[in-house]
Amino acid sequence: MAESSPDAPRKTRAAILAEAGATPAGLTGAEAAKRLAANGPNALPEKKVNPLLKLLGYFWGPIPWMIEAAAVLSAVVGHFADLTIILVLLVFNAAIGFFEEHKAENALAALKNQLALKARALRDGAWGEIDAAGLVVGDVVRLRLGDVIPADAVCLEGDYLSVDQAALTGESLPVAKKVGDTVYSGAVAKQGEMVAVVTATGVDTFFGRTARLVSTAGAASHFQKAVMTIGNYLIYLTLAMVAVLLLVGLDRGEKLLELAQFALILTVAAIPVAMPAVLSVTMAVGALALSRLKAIVSRLEAIEEMAGMDILCSDKTGTLTQNKLTLGEPIVFGAKDGTEIIVMGALASKAEDRDAIDLAILAGLPDPKALAGYTQTAFTPFDPVGKRTEAAVTDASGASFRVTKGAPQVVMGLCALSPEDAARADAAVEGLAAKGSRTLGVARKDGQGSWAFCGILPLSDPPREDSAATIAKAGEHGIAVKMVTGDNTAIAREISRELGLGDAIVPAGNFFAADADVSRLGADVEQRIEDADGFAQVFPEHKYGIVKALQDRGHLVGMTGDGVNDAPALKQADVGIAVSGATDAARAAADLVLTAPGLSVIVEAVEYARRIFERMNSYAIYRITETIRIMLFVVLAILVYDFYPITAVMIILLALLNDVPIMTIAYDNTYLDPKPVRWDMRRVLTLSTVLGGIGVVETFGLLIWAKTYLHLDLAQIQSFIFLKLAVAGHLTLFVARTRKPFWAAPHPAPAMLWSAAATKVLATACVGLGWFVAAVPWPYVGLIWGYCLVWLFLEDWAKLAVYRHLALDAPTHRRFFGRANRLLHPAAAARPANP
Numbered sequence: 001m002a003e004s005s006p007d008a009p010r011k012t013r014a015a016i017l018a019e020a021g022a023t024p025a026g027l028t029g030a031e032a033a034k035r036l037a038a039n040g041p042n043a044l045p046e047k048k049v050n051p052l053l054k055l056l057g058y059f060w061g062p063i064p065w066m067i068e069a070a071a072v073l074s075a076v077v078g079h080f081a082d083l084t085i086i087l088v089l090l091v092f093n094a095a096i097g098f099f100e101e102h103k104a105e106n107a108l109a110a111l112k113n114q115l116a117l118k119a120r121a122l123r124d125g126a127w128g129e130i131d132a133a134g135l136v137v138g139d140v141v142r143l144r145l146g147d148v149i150p151a152d153a154v155c156l157e158g159d160y161l162s163v164d165q166a167a168l169t170g171e172s173l174p175v176a177k178k179v180g181d182t183v184y185s186g187a188v189a190k191q192g193e194m195v196a197v198v199t200a201t202g203v204d205t206f207f208g209r210t211a212r213l214v215s216t217a218g219a220a221s222h223f224q225k226a227v228m229t230i231g232n233y234l235i236y237l238t239l240a241m242v243a244v245l246l247l248v249g250l251d252r253g254e255k256l257l258e259l260a261q262f263a264l265i266l267t268v269a270a271i272p273v274a275m276p277a278v279l280s281v282t283m284a285v286g287a288l289a290l291s292r293l294k295a296i297v298s299r300l301e302a303i304e305e306m307a308g309m310d311i312l313c314s315d316k317t318g319t320l321t322q323n324k325l326t327l328g329e330p331i332v333f334g335a336k337d338g339t340e341i342i343v344m345g346a347l348a349s350k351a352e353d354r355d356a357i358d359l360a361i362l363a364g365l366p367d368p369k370a371l372a373g374y375t376q377t378a379f380t381p382f383d384p385v386g387k388r389t390e391a392a393v394t395d396a397s398g399a400s401f402r403v404t405k406g407a408p409q410v411v412m413g414l415c416a417l418s419p420e421d422a423a424r425a426d427a428a429v430e431g432l433a434a435k436g437s438r439t440l441g442v443a444r445k446d447g448q449g450s451w452a453f454c455g456i457l458p459l460s461d462p463p464r465e466d467s468a469a470t471i472a473k474a475g476e477h478g479i480a481v482k483m484v485t486g487d488n489t490a491i492a493r494e495i496s497r498e499l500g501l502g503d504a505i506v507p508a509g510n511f512f513a514a515d516a517d518v519s520r521l522g523a524d525v526e527q528r529i530e531d532a533d534g535f536a537q538v539f540p541e542h543k544y545g546i547v548k549a550l551q552d553r554g555h556l557v558g559m560t561g562d563g564v565n566d567a568p569a570l571k572q573a574d575v576g577i578a579v580s581g582a583t584d585a586a587r588a589a590a591d592l593v594l595t596a597p598g599l600s601v602i603v604e605a606v607e608y609a610r611r612i613f614e615r616m617n618s619y620a621i622y623r624i625t626e627t628i629r630i631m632l633f634v635v636l637a638i639l640v641y642d643f644y645p646i647t648a649v650m651i652i653l654l655a656l657l658n659d660v661p662i663m664t665i666a667y668d669n670t671y672l673d674p675k676p677v678r679w680d681m682r683r684v685l686t687l688s689t690v691l692g693g694i695g696v697v698e699t700f701g702l703l704i705w706a707k708t709y710l711h712l713d714l715a716q717i718q719s720f721i722f723l724k725l726a727v728a729g730h731l732t733l734f735v736a737r738t739r740k741p742f743w744a745a746p747h748p749a750p751a752m753l754w755s756a757a758a759t760k761v762l763a764t765a766c767v768g769l770g771w772f773v774a775a776v777p778w779p780y781v782g783l784i785w786g787y788c789l790v791w792l793f794l795e796d797w798a799k800l801a802v803y804r805h806l807a808l809d810a811p812t813h814r815r816f817f818g819r820a821n822r823l824l825h826p827a828a829a830a831r832p833a834n835p
Helices: 013-020 029-039 051-059 062-077 080-100 103-113 206-216 222-251 256-270 275-292 301-308 316-320 338-347 356-363 408-414 419-434 467-476 489-499 523-531 540-552 564-572 584-589 600-641 648-667 681-709 714-736 750-769 778-808 810-816 818-824
Strands: 118-123 126-131 140-144 152-164 175-177 188-200 295-297 311-315 375-380 388-394 400-406 438-446 452-460 480-484 505-507 534-536 557-561 575-578 592-594
Touching (some): 013 152, 013 188, 062 080, 140 152, 222 600, 256 600, 275 295, 275 648, 301 575, 316 480, 316 489, 338 356, 408 419, 408 438, 408 452, 419 438, 467 480, 480 489, 480 540, 489 505, 523 540, 540 564, 564 584, 592 600, 600 681, 600 714, 648 714, 648 750, 681 714
Parallel strands (some): 311 480, 311 557, 505 534, 557 575
Antiparallel strands (some): 152 188, 295 592, 400 438
16 A cells, blocks of 8 residues: 655654644534634635626726727717627627636635535534534544545544545555544545544645635736737827827817717727637637547637647646556466466455455456456455455365465565575565556465465556657647656656656655745746656645746646646646546636547647637737728828828728638638747737838828829729728738748638638729729729739738848847737746747
């Protein structure tokens, strides 16, 4: 059986009782009530927040303020259609955020469901069943097979208790507890029975500290920061242009209401009202695709975080390994062969006890009928004192014999081994332990004779079949995998070697001092955590601290897990991944829940996430470009020529025509980056500004041509400019969607191509046939198309030049746009951006 590694040093019975303020007869009802009133119930506290206040919080912030201001202005000037559209978008964005806010509450609720509901306590000198929430420090409780431990307690009396605390500490085998050992709230008693005294309740328990970490964990979304940064950039630009427009208009004596109406329409068209919705729809489409891969996304922003994930911290037991003990090749001593050792070990087991070791040996029988001729007449289960099981057996001929299995040194001590055999056995046990395998000695005793040592059975929790391939593929995608396990260092190191993770596996205690704040580590400790290949003997606080330290080093961290012990780290990680079969607490804390065994789907999810990120990045570049193109051109044209180059109706038409192809970006074919990707504001803002500036120049060129050389009247000039902005805007989308020449693969998705073509045809028809705008002769319409196509190649050349320049002169651009990057990635500001 596994040793109880997390226990404190054992104390005497009197010392244990004195420390808990208890007596062997338990507490009186009055004393228990007094302690309950002073310290509160044995339950996790519930923090109630008014849902209405929580919802209203999503209408506060720079982007909501601008949308709300536009809504007010729309109502004032009577543009009720605009008002309706703006309010729908505002409420939609708030609803998405409100839904996501329930994450921490759901995680805590799932943790609470793991607690025991009832407990057997000694009160007023009599045993009785009480609500677990009513337990207090000093209560004497009885723990037996099948019980969920109701609070942290220290064992007082009894021979033996085996508890499964894998969901709490990550240990893969039940842990043997003796008098003086601590048992943890939320663990499950698998064998034996003991009396214990409660030493901690509620949030003060090992389980409660885990829950508290979940409630405080959580990294800010880089997606939200990116949206805010882009939104602020557009808002400041828009406000500056509108201010200039208003001042010039007032100076020229224009009517205030007319000026305000145009400024309003221009503002609503320019600010990123729909940006959060478009990006959310893009991620929602991706989430639907990931669900077909058996990966359920519970937080949409996690898709963007997954695209930039560069470290994956993976729980070992049940994640990298099968969480199933497997019998290895027996080492033969007195038995005739390995099969006989397995049969003898199986006869010293009892399937009904559901002991993990017994079940592994029985499953390792080469022939299930091998035990058919034997009858087990007596059985002594494992106990921590004797450290072995023993059974009396009768074979088919009626002959009786005894078999035993247990700790190799104990079983070898029963037998008269020669010095050579003893040395060979010791060497075998040490060699297997170094490889992370547990070992059992097996012996047989016929009649009144002495015990004969049959041999040694090795046991291990083997890796999943797809784990090594998944880790290798993750490495190809620029993701470093670090093992995080509660098992001992030798086991972790051997599994790590088998999976190709490296052998720099470090006990977590080397990084975290007792009672230290795991969220505040020195730079030296963070560096050593970053350099390690994995971590052993890890507790929940350690997992949380490891993730936090890696984030402080500038990494986007993924964390996989399946138990309560993983919940805080899953919540804190940029991408928390609950594997198949995870507990409710782990699933509630995670961003991605795998519904099929294995980890291979994670790499597929990362690939898909990177494609989704490219779509969002393309949209952001396009949206900023269009704002600069329209806002700067309109304001400058008014300043220079003293007339509106396009009308308010045309601005609304442009917005409507742009919406359709923009939404199809969620389905676009995109380039798959081989390395993690992040929001790079220097690239987004530089490219957008350059393309937007080119758009202003080319539009002015056409305006001068129409006014000076074609001698069109004002209405026709406005139609001319409207068609140019409509055609060139969609063509710019094809430029922005890829870092390669626009004609190179990956080609646009059919939905994007045909929606853009349809809206361009509609805009052309409006101008050529005079729908909603003044008609322009068809030869001039063809001239506009030709002009836009020529500039398409010029824009694409400029885009490629910008990408080359950013790659060659990254330090200069990083200084120029450093503040924007620091807003998104505070800890990674000094790291080179993905070119």
